[in-house]
Amino acid sequence: MSAVLNKRNIIILFVLVSLVFPLITTNTYLIHVMTLAFIWMIGVYGLNLLAGYTGYLSLAHAGFFAIGAYGLGILTVKAHMSFWLAFVLSLLITGLLGLIVGLIALRSKEHFFAIYTLCLGYIIYLVIDKWESLTEGVRGLIGIPAPQGFGPIKFETEKSHYYLVLFFLLLVILVMYRIVHSLSGRSFIAIRNSEDLALTIGISTARNKLTVFVLSTLFAGLSGALYASFVRFIGPDIGNTAVIFDMLTYLIVGGIGTLTGPLIGTLLVIWLSQLLQDFQQYRMLIFGPLLTLLVIFYPRGIVGGVTDIYRKRMAKKEKQLAGKKDSYIQSDLGAKNQVKEG
Amino acid sequence: MIFLETKNLTKKFGGNVAVNNVDFTVEKGKINAIIGPNGAGKSTFFNLISGFHSPSSGQVIFKGQDITKLPSNKIAELGVARTFQTTNLFDQATVLDNVIVGHRLRTKSNLFDAILRTSRLKREEEQCREKAMEVLEFVGLEHLAGKLAGGLTQEEKKRTAFALALATDPEIVFLDEPAGGVNPSETDGLAELMQKMVDKGITVCLIEHKMQMIMRIAHKIMVLNYGEKIAEGRPDEIRNNETVIKAYLGGSASA
Ligand SMILES: Nc1ncnc2c1ncn2[C@@H]1O[C@H](COP(=O)(O)OP(=O)(O)OP(=O)(O)O)[C@@H](O)[C@H]1O
Ligand SMILES: [Mg+2]
Numbered sequence: 001m002s003a004v005l006n007k008r009n010i011i012i013l014f015v016l017v018s019l020v021f022p023l024i025t026t027n028t029y030l031i032h033v034m035t036l037a038f039i040w041m042i043g044v045y046g047l048n049l050l051a052g053y054t055g056y057l058s059l060a061h062a063g064f065f066a067i068g069a070y071g072l073g074i075l076t077v078k079a080h081m082s083f084w085l086a087f088v089l090s091l092l093i094t095g096l097l098g099l100i101v102g103l104i105a106l107r108s109k110e111h112f113f114a115i116y117t118l119c120l121g122y123i124i125y126l127v128i129d130k131w132e133s134l135t136e137g138v139r140g141l142i143g144i145p146a147p148q149g150f151g152p153i154k155f156e157t158e159k160s161h162y163y164l165v166l167f168f169l170l171l172v173i174l175v176m177y178r179i180v181h182s183l184s185g186r187s188f189i190a191i192r193n194s195e196d197l198a199l200t201i202g203i204s205t206a207r208n209k210l211t212v213f214v215l216s217t218l219f220a221g222l223s224g225a226l227y228a229s230f231v232r233f234i235g236p237d238i239g240n241t242a243v244i245f246d247m248l249t250y251l252i253v254g255g256i257g258t259l260t261g262p263l264i265g266t267l268l269v270i271w272l273s274q275l276l277q278d279f280q281q282y283r284m285l286i287f288g289p290l291l292t293l294l295v296i297f298y299p300r301g302i303v304g305g306v307t308d309i310y311r312k313r314m315a316k317k318e319k320q321l322a323g324k325k326d327s328y329i330q331s332d333l334g335a336k337n338q339v340k341e342g
Numbered sequence: 343m344i345f346l347e348t349k350n351l352t353k354k355f356g357g358n359v360a361v362n363n364v365d366f367t368v369e370k371g372k373i374n375a376i377i378g379p380n381g382a383g384k385s386t387f388f389n390l391i392s393g394f395h396s397p398s399s400g401q402v403i404f405k406g407q408d409i410t411k412l413p414s415n416k417i418a419e420l421g422v423a424r425t426f427q428t429t430n431l432f433d434q435a436t437v438l439d440n441v442i443v444g445h446r447l448r449t450k451s452n453l454f455d456a457i458l459r460t461s462r463l464k465r466e467e468e469q470c471r472e473k474a475m476e477v478l479e480f481v482g483l484e485h486l487a488g489k490l491a492g493g494l495t496q497e498e499k500k501r502t503a504f505a506l507a508l509a510t511d512p513e514i515v516f517l518d519e520p521a522g523g524v525n526p527s528e529t530d531g532l533a534e535l536m537q538k539m540v541d542k543g544i545t546v547c548l549i550e551h552k553m554q555m556i557m558r559i560a561h562k563i564m565v566l567n568y569g570e571k572i573a574e575g576r577p578d579e580i581r582n583n584e585t586v587i588k589a590y591l592g593g594s595a596s597a
């Protein structure tokens with residue numbers, strides 16, 4: 001591993017490959033799978049901001065994903081609103097519900113928070129499933145429109161939809177990148193590290209946690225709304241707890257609390273699942289043990305693992321150097337090391 | 343005006359009175375020390391002042407303002423910093439990154455500044471970085487700025503914790519066992535550092551078990567035993583105090 005594989009370059013590589021991907025393949029199925037992967041990534045980034053950078057593992061995010069999706073579905077299909085208005089409103093609704101849920105849920109911590117949000121997520125699922133007059137229950141919502149075009153740009157083909165979703169994904173990555181590398185991001189990481197310590201250095205943990213929670217539900221809602229407009233049909237199952245565990249798998253495989261983890265984890269798991277599709281019912285036989293091993297040996301996923309290995313090498317070099325040269329170079333190397341985080 | 347004082351400060355955990363009716367005044371610009379056997383309530387006393395526990399009764403007054411009911415982060419904003427008995431740094435980040443966030447409370451940029459990368463954010467980031475380097479230099483760790491906190495020695499961790507507290511621009515620092523788990527020669531260095539803080543105009547209040555060091559550097563000492571203040575005074579007064587000697591020789595004293 002060399003400095004070539006740092007997060008900046010991985011993101012740049014991802015942008016380049018994803019931009020040309022539809023040009024090198026004519027297989028619409030592949031484009032379809034890729035678009036879905038991008039949609040999930042957005043939700044996984046939301047989960048990452050909260051669980052990875054602030055230390056609060058929310059299991060309610062499949063619920064917020066569903067709220068975004070149903071918000072868009074109901075507003076377009078039932079209320080006949082124009083697409084983009086419904087799109088924006090569905091995000092606002094998700095954020096508002098996120099605010100209310102956050103105010104209550106953030107009173108708990110650690111595994112209590114996880115269990116609490118798991119229950120909340122299930123309640124959201126139940127409401128969608130049972131409130132038939134609004135959501136059509138198990139029948140689901142059919143005929144959700146594709147995004148409205150702008151002038152000559154239309155989003156009816158797989159390809160154009162792919163680029164629309166990619167646009168939102170890149171926006172999310174940019175926002176994440178900037179947040180993580182800002183003073184706000186430092187406050188979040190300080191909270192994850194130790195809430196007590198964060199408080200003693202004057203960080204308002206309550207306000208910061210609520211901000212992150214709402215923002216992460218917005219990401220989940222955005223992911224849901226894009227999903228609804230892409231698949232055009234949604235049922236209550238999209239809010240089921242199985243969905244949050246899928247998202248969590250993507251995040252953990254890629255690397256929780258890292259910037260490129262959601263990209264790598266989601267791509268890897270989704271494409272692996274595609275490859276193993278013929279073994280549908282045995283899939284978990286392979287994934288289960290792999291995931292367990294990964295969590296034991298690389299708790300920060302692939303990205304975290306690679307970073308650690310790289311760091312150890314640098315530390316070794318540093319030691320060898322320290323034997324020969326003065327301490328200035330040592331700290332200089334160390335400073336380069338620091339850039340590698342996440 | 344009295345700099346910082348506690349009045350009848352009491353904390354009960356169920357039936358256990360951890361801090362009992364303690365009146366204490368901190369002398370400005372001096373090294374104040376709190377000693378006492380294990381479980382005497384020293385850390386709890388700090389937790390009450392810094393807003394981590396709310397007292398069962400009594401008051402904490404800082405520069406004439408009642409801060410008893412303020413949350414910890416507001417107390418920090420007023421210029422009261424603290425370190426913990428067990429240092430909890432972020433091991434996977436560098437020393438510099440650990441300390442930079444310490445100045446966050448003096449900045450105003452929010453999430454929108456972050457997303458838009460405004461000039462305010464850039465300016466404040468620079469300000470935090472400069473502050474961090476300044477305090478790291480002050481505690482003598484500038485050469486380790488780029489090193490991961492996980493790889494530091496116990497003494498270096500203590501110094502980093504000091505730096506983090508200093509990055510908040512405090513008027514007073516509460517240090518809970520700053521020399522705990524540190525060898526004797528390093529202890530001297532830390533004592534020097536505390537003296538240096540005082541020279542810079544920062545009031546120091548510390549908890550310590552290392553009696554020699556306390557007797558040498560403290561201007562004033564309070565002794566707690568079973569949550570009660572049993573003595574207060576200059577080092578030589580404390581050294582010869584009957585009650586103090588008894589408290590340390592009998593019972594649970596293991597210091
Ligand atoms: N959060 C808490 N809940 C319940 N009891 C507590 C809590 N914190 C402290 N105590 C109790 O209060 C008493 C005083 O504890 P404290 O930690 O303040 O002692 P200390 O003087 O700092 O001791 P040491 O020298 O070992 O650090 C102890 O009996 C302890 O068990
Ligand atoms: Mg203690």
